[in-house]
Amino acid sequence: MTNPTEQQPRSDAGIATAEDGVVILEGPNGVAVTMTAQAASQTGASLIAAARLAERQIAANGEPEAS
Amino acid sequence: MFSDRFLRNKRNVTLSPQERGTIEAAISEVRTLEPRSILVRAGDDIAHSTLLIEGIMSRYIDDRNGLRQLVAIHVPGDFVDLHAYPLKVLDHDVATMTAATVGIAPHAQLDAIIAANPELGRKLWYSTLIDAAIHRAWLFRLGRLDAMGRVAHFLCETNARLQAAGLSDGHRFALPLTQSDLAEICGLTNVHVNRIMRQLREERLCVFRSSLVEIPDPQRLAVRGQFDPAYLYIDLPDVTLPSSNRPPSP
Numbered sequence: 001m002t003n004p005t006e007q008q009p010r011s012d013a014g015i016a017t018a019e020d021g022v023v024i025l026e027g028p029n030g031v032a033v034t035m036t037a038q039a040a041s042q043t044g045a046s047l048i049a050a051a052r053l054a055e056r057q058i059a060a061n062g063e064p065e066a067s
Numbered sequence: 068m069f070s071d072r073f074l075r076n077k078r079n080v081t082l083s084p085q086e087r088g089t090i091e092a093a094i095s096e097v098r099t100l101e102p103r104s105i106l107v108r109a110g111d112d113i114a115h116s117t118l119l120i121e122g123i124m125s126r127y128i129d130d131r132n133g134l135r136q137l138v139a140i141h142v143p144g145d146f147v148d149l150h151a152y153p154l155k156v157l158d159h160d161v162a163t164m165t166a167a168t169v170g171i172a173p174h175a176q177l178d179a180i181i182a183a184n185p186e187l188g189r190k191l192w193y194s195t196l197i198d199a200a201i202h203r204a205w206l207f208r209l210g211r212l213d214a215m216g217r218v219a220h221f222l223c224e225t226n227a228r229l230q231a232a233g234l235s236d237g238h239r240f241a242l243p244l245t246q247s248d249l250a251e252i253c254g255l256t257n258v259h260v261n262r263i264m265r266q267l268r269e270e271r272l273c274v275f276r277s278s279l280v281e282i283p284d285p286q287r288l289a290v291r292g293q294f295d296p297a298y299l300y301i302d303l304p305d306v307t308l309p310s311s312n313r314p315p316s317p
Binding site for chain 1: 209217259
């Protein structure tokens, strides 16, 4: 049985916005980070690549639980 | 009296005039300090503790790159480094945020208080336990809350602490801190804090302008920041728990 207080992968997305020439990424789970445009682009590319890999892992192993 | 605000309006603890007099007698010196001046550095040997009489002070830790995390804010009436009494050396720096007036209480005097008046010693201990409770709340704030929640929680906490000290009417108080200070308290960048302050203003949750904080509806701000004032042990009817912060029972 799943412990309802246990940290689970989030199924809600973080939201990135631009402010004064930098990128602010907020949430989920209290994420609050400000990045340069270049760092944000690299983070976005890294996130997409990791998401594709996770999808392949799901295809091979099944779905993890999400909150 | 220098100690008028010490443990003022706290639950389960009241200082008698005699006890306040004893604390006053333990203060060997009153100092005025410039804004942004360091009072204690991490690693220094310390033979006294500091009662904040006026102003705002902080405790902070810098990372290897010199980036600062404020780990505590002190308001008038706080014994800023009473934990230095048994520890004798601190693991963090202590500095003023604003101009400040402090009372210096030599540890030898605190020894004498505790030996002669264990009940007052217990009340000094209580004061350090409030500090610990506030640290737990700061961990919660940084670990669980989003950016707006962190700022809202801090402003609610400061409002409640200043209300207990007689320095807020519950809706409005002076807070001579910068957005950069708020960033170092909340683990955010200046630009992020700037945006949060704009959002708080647009949502009519809080206006922070010219070192003055106005909170039209403290309960709404408390709900936004998941602020439950129980950890402050304040004994004032206005400082109430917003019940909507409580999760439903399982």
